[in-house]
Amino acid sequence: MCSILITGANRGIGLGLVKNLLVHQQPKIQHIFATCRDKGKAKELMELTTNSKLHVFEADLIDHGSFFNLASQVSNVVKDKGLNVLINNAGISSKFTRIGLVKSEDLLNHFKVNTIGPIMLTQAFVPLLKTASKTNSNSVGKSSAVILNISSIMSSITLNNQGGFYPYRTSKVALNAATKSLSIDLKNDGIIAVNLHPGWVKTSMGGANAPLSIEESVAGICKLLTEINQSYNGGLYDYQGKQLPW
Numbered sequence: 381m382c383s384i385l386i387t388g389a390n391r392g393i394g395l396g397l398v399k400n401l402l403v404h405q406q407p408k409i410q411h412i413f414a415t416c417r418d419k420g421k422a423k424e425l426m427e428l429t430t431n432s433k434l435h436v437f438e439a440d441l442i443d444h445g446s447f448f449n450l451a452s453q454v455s456n457v458v459k460d461k462g463l464n465v466l467i468n469n470a471g472i473s474s475k476f477t478r479i480g481l482v483k484s485e486d487l488l489n490h491f492k493v494n495t496i497g498p499i500m501l502t503q504a505f506v507p508l509l510k511t512a513s514k515t516n517s518n519s520v521g522k523s524s525a526v527i528l529n530i531s532s533i534m535s536s537i538t539l540n541n542q543g544g545f546y547p548y549r550t551s552k553v554a555l556n557a558a559t560k561s562l563s564i565d566l567k568n569d570g571i572i573a574v575n576l577h578p579g580w581v582k583t584s585m586g587g588a589n590a591p592l593s594i595e596e597s598v599a600g601i602c603k604l605l606t607e608i609n610q611s612y613n614g615g616l617y618d619y620q621g622k623q624l625p626w
């Protein structure tokens with residue numbers, strides 16, 4: 381039995397992950413923790429709470445000081461079993477993408493949500509991830525404790541042939557760097573940290589021209605979750621399990 385926490389779960393890929401996990405992983409998953417900024421505005425997510433495995437908590441990724449309280453709420457549910465999977469999914473992408481339009485506040489905001497948020501949230505959840513790793517309970521796949529940071533192919537410096545997207549690209553590159561450090565720092569605790577590109581997906585962020593449906597992307601991510609092992613630690617992968625260059 382295992383437990384998973386997903387941030388930004390009220391819409392887009394986060395909501396898709398909750399739906400997929402509720403339907404397809406039922407027997408193995410004991411608790412799914414889904415966070416959103418405002419339960420009152422998360423109608424579709426709240427409707428899923430008829431399934432008692434789903435617990436919804438409010439969390440704003442820029443309110444870094446609230447993360448230990450969130451971890452304590454999760455701890456009250458999982459008790460001595462800890463948390464097996466932390467999916468740092470919530471993120472933003474600015475429309476001000478070209479150099480002439482970049483604003484310093486926009487850059488800062490992207491770092492707060494896309495980089496600092498996931499790092500500080502992970503800090504708050506490390507004790508629960510360590511507990512899950514120690515109890516060696518079966519997670520969704522081969523590992524007992526996994527941090528999945530939702531990054532982007534746009535964080536790849538090698539694959540950047542279009543330029544622009546300064547706030548988004550730089551904040552996701554920094555997230556990748558943090559994931560790499562987590563993969564080293566937490567290795568001896570049996571915790572695996574992976575960066576994941578979900579594909580170009582039809583969400584509010586990905587837009588209507590994106591080739592992938594949410595269902596296709598999350599099916600790939602959930603399959604990958606069952607396959608992640610030590611060989612993935614610290615790397616950048618896409619939703620089909622293909623490794624991407626930095």
Ligand SMILES: NC(=O)c1ccc[n+]([C@@H]2O[C@H](COP(=O)([O-])OP(=O)(O)OC[C@H]3O[C@@H](n4cnc5c(N)ncnc54)[C@H](OP(=O)(O)O)[C@@H]3O)[C@@H](O)[C@H]2O)c1
Nearest residue numbers: 388392393417440441469470471532580581583584585586
């Ligand atoms: N869609 C793509 O093609 C694509 C491609 C590569 C990577 N990604 C990554 O995939 C992840 C999910 O993206 P998506 O496409 O599902 O985007 P989305 O539909 O725009 O959803 C973004 C989610 O992040 C939440 N969020 C934004 N700011 C937040 C904050 N300050 N605190 C807490 N939650 C916040 C949103 O909540 P609210 O509703 O409250 O705003 C929403 O739940 C992101 O990390 C994104 O960078 C997406």
